[in-house]
Amino acid sequence: xxxxxxxxxxxxxxxxxxxxxxxxxxxxxxxxxxxxxxxxxxxxxxxxxxxxxxxxxxxxxxxxxxxxxxxxxxxxxxxxxxxxxxxxxxxxxxxxxxxxxxxxxxxxxxxxxxxxxxxxxxxxxxxxxxxxxxxxxxxxxxxxxxxxxxxxxxxxxxxxxxxxxxxxxxxxxxxxxxxxxxxxxxxxxxxxxxxxxxxxxxxxxxxxxxxxxxxxxxxxxxxxxxxxxxxxxxxxxxxxxxxxxxxxxxxxxxxxxxxxxxxxxxxxxxxxxxxxxxxxxxxxxxxxxxxxxxxxxxxxxxxxxxxxxxxxxxxxxxxxxxxxx
Numbered sequence: 001x002x003x004x005x006x007x008x009x010x011x012x013x014x015x016x017x018x019x020x021x022x023x024x025x026x027x028x029x030x031x032x033x034x035x036x037x038x039x040x041x042x043x044x045x046x047x048x049x050x051x052x053x054x055x056x057x058x059x060x061x062x063x064x065x066x067x068x069x070x071x072x073x074x075x076x077x078x079x080x081x082x083x084x085x086x087x088x089x090x091x092x093x094x095x096x097x098x099x100x101x102x103x104x105x106x107x108x109x110x111x112x113x114x115x116x117x118x119x120x121x122x123x124x125x126x127x128x129x130x131x132x133x134x135x136x137x138x139x140x141x142x143x144x145x146x147x148x149x150x151x152x153x154x155x156x157x158x159x160x161x162x163x164x165x166x167x168x169x170x171x172x173x174x175x176x177x178x179x180x181x182x183x184x185x186x187x188x189x190x191x192x193x194x195x196x197x198x199x200x201x202x203x204x205x206x207x208x209x210x211x212x213x214x215x216x217x218x219x220x221x222x223x224x225x226x227x228x229x230x231x232x233x234x235x236x237x238x239x240x241x242x243x244x245x246x247x248x249x250x251x252x253x254x255x256x257x258x259x260x261x262x263x264x265x266x267x268x269x270x271x272x273x274x275x276x277x278x279x280x281x282x283x284x285x286x287x288x289x290x291x292x293x294x295x296x297x298x299x300x301x302x303x304x305x306x307x308x309x310x311x312x313x314x315x316x317x318x319x320x321x322x323x324x325x
Contacts, residue, residue, distance in 0.1 A: 005094055011122065013096075015103060019116040021083055031118035033084055039136040042080035046071050050127035055170065060098045062189040063129075064105025070214065071133035072113055072193035073262040077212040079143045079202025080135030082115045082195065088132075090125030113195055143202055145227035147209035148267035154232060154291035155276065157194055157263045159240050160217050161251060162187035164258020168250065177245040184243075191262040200279055201266060210266035216257040218312060221265055221291070222300045228267070231296025237305045238290045256302075256312075267293055 005013070011026070019025030023032035035041055048067055050056050068085060075082050087106070091099070110117060115133075166184030168174045176184060194212075201207040211224045218234070225232040242251040268276060273289070280287040302310040 005096065011120075015087065015117060015120065017107065017117060019084075019118050021114075021116045022118045025116065025118045026120075031084070031086070033118065033134070036136055038139055040139045040142065042075055042078045042135040042137050042142060043132065044071055044074035045130065045132045046074070047128065047130045049129075056127070058189065060101040061105035061108075064102040064107075065109045065190050066105075067102075067129045067131055068106055068109040068115070068133075069191050069193045070262055071131040072109070072115070072195060073191070073212040073214070073264075075133055075135040076194045076198035077143065077210045077264055078135070078137055079141070079198045079210070080137040081199065082113050082133060082135045084116050084118045084134045085110070086132040087117060087120035087129070088122070089120075089129040090123050090127065092124070092127055113193065137202070141202060143198070143207055143210040143266070145209055145211050145224045146229075148224060148228035148230055148293045149208050149269070150230055150293055150295050151270065152208055152267040152293040153270055153273065153289050154221070154234075154265065154267055154293065155287050155289050156213070156217065156240075156265045157197055157285055157287055158192075158261070159187070159243070159286070160213055160261045160263050161240075161255030161258050162243065163191065163260040163262075164188075164254035165243070165246055165251060167258075167260065168254065174247060174250055180243055180245045188260060191260070193262060194264045194285070196283055197264055197279075197285060200283070201264075201268075204275065204279070206272050206275055206279065207266040207268045210264055213261040213263045213265055214259060216259040217261070217265065218256050218300055218302070219259070222298075224265065224267070225293070225296075225300055226298035228293065229298055230293045231298065232291050232293055232300045234291040234300065234302045236302060236310065238288065240286070240288050240290075 016026050023034050025031055072082050162184045166188035169176045169181050209224055211220050213220045221232050242248055276287055302312050304310055
């Protein structure tokens, strides 16, 4: 009976690939990386835990893509160019069929965004995946959460809420029409990190601040508002149209607080509206002007069509909150 592959066999077989952007890639005690002249490193880490961040029966190829994509989304929010990643994970067993499919999805995303896998680690344990992603951004130029100005418009990309609707459909909490279900499940299982948008916002000097939406639109907007020391007024009539075929109250809650979107939310001067409209057409990506920044202590207000404040009962996901309904 053939013996099970070792940890090093699995790494060599499925995760060692050429690393043209690294001085030294996998195989030594450390990778060696050389940032480009005049650039700073942007570094982010995210952990995906089975049962918390993804369902245990998630397709491994889609999971491979998503594991990398959610980290690249953080780099996009800073206007950084992705360069390198490190992958660590625990696996319940050495299921080579699962591992091969995961690696296929992972490297498909890596090729799409020009990223080298330069190291990592694996061990036996509950399914848990952790990425550290490194990108480059011109020194002193990174988009930060703290950079918004009073009077800035707030924009969001794409269609926040689709991923949360897809999860609700998978969990049987709602029943979506077939075409909408496919669209929402694609948003959940294969998110698109908005790298091109982040680079354009930085390079064309279109935005003062940005954040990616992972825990919910209102929750992540709250982080930007607090960091910038300003209030945000969200105009409900200017939010993206809710998808036809979904229950409106659930769809609105998913849009405002669902999370798992990995769209970009950014603050831009009102004078950039025309340029942002042109950018949206160029990228074939909807950009929605949904809010504005005003003087205040860092709070988020949701306003109706008459400018009256609406009650906010749920802003987004918190790993340590008692109620996540």
